[in-house]
Amino acid sequence: MRVTLIAKTEANYFAMMEATDHEYDPSGFDEGDGFRNLDITNDCDSVPVFGGRNCYQSWGKPNPATATEMGYLKNILSHEHYSVLEHSSATFYVTGVSRNLTHELIRHRHLSYSELSQRYVDMENARIVIPPALRQEHGGEVMGPLPWGAVRDYEATVRRLMAQGLKRKQAREAARYILPGGTETRIVVTGNMRAWRDSIYKRFNVSADAEIREFGGSLLTQLKEIAPGCFQDMDNTEPFGGK
Structure with a gap:
């Protein structure tokens, strides 16, 4: 299984300050040289904080308990x-995840998906995902060739249907x-932080399927780094x- 972060929210701190007539002053950000201390300010945290502060126009950060992004979001x-x-x-x-996993994942309606198409992609060289419970007897392998x-x-x-006159896509569609269900698939998934929290709470859970539990743990580890x-x-x- 490989879970790769390929995009995330990027904040425009100059625009945020200008839009508020410089009442908003992000921690660790210096307007002069643009230096930003990432240990203090994180884009994926800063934008939600900006949204929350807008509700009450609380740009001045008068409360020490909520003056930092961590403190503000803790209160949220x-x-x-x-x-x-x-x-x-x-x-x-x-x-490196199975179709079984993605069938469960797509139940989370507030995430967005783009998954490998088995209608277009030749699956003759596809691999099988080994579930955690069977890895010991497979020598610890997490992937293997599809059953012969x-x-x-x-x-x-595929060959028979194409010989009958079907186009390749139609033949693969049927085949x-x-x-x-353990056949490997590949998927791009996008979600806002609220949607990610909800899905991770359900899938990085002792009652969840073992494979998707590993997936949820990997997601949470990376999300905690960027937000x-x-x-x-x-x-x-x-x-x-x-x-």
Whole structure:
């Protein structure tokens, strides 16, 4: 499984200051040389904070408890005012996961998806994803060749249907029904931070499927790096739902 962050929200701090007549002053940002201390200010946290402060025009940060991004977002999370988290997003390219996993993932309606098409892509050389419970007997491997029977039947079905006059896409469209649910797929997934929090809470969970639980843990680890304030209350070391 490979979960790669390929895009995230980028804040324009000069524009944010100019739009508020310089009442907004992001921590660690110097207007003179543009230096920004990333340990203090994170784009994916800054935009939700800006949205929240706009509601009350609280640009001056009078309360020490909420003066920093971490402190402000801690207060937001404690009051469950999650709507401001929708102002920042992250996009991941995910490979080495099964169609079983993506069938569960797409139940999260507030995420956006672009998945590999088995109608267009030749699946003769596709791989099978080994679920965690079976990895020990497969020597720890997480990927392997598709079962020979499935490959043989897929290839034979494509050839037979094309010989009958079907176009290649139509032949693959029908032949893909032979492939197992563990067949590897690749998917691009985008979500705002509120949507990511909701999906991770359900999928990085002791009651979730083992493969998607690994996926949820990888997502949370990376999201905590780019948006530590938005995910400060979510522990990525243990799945949710435990004792």
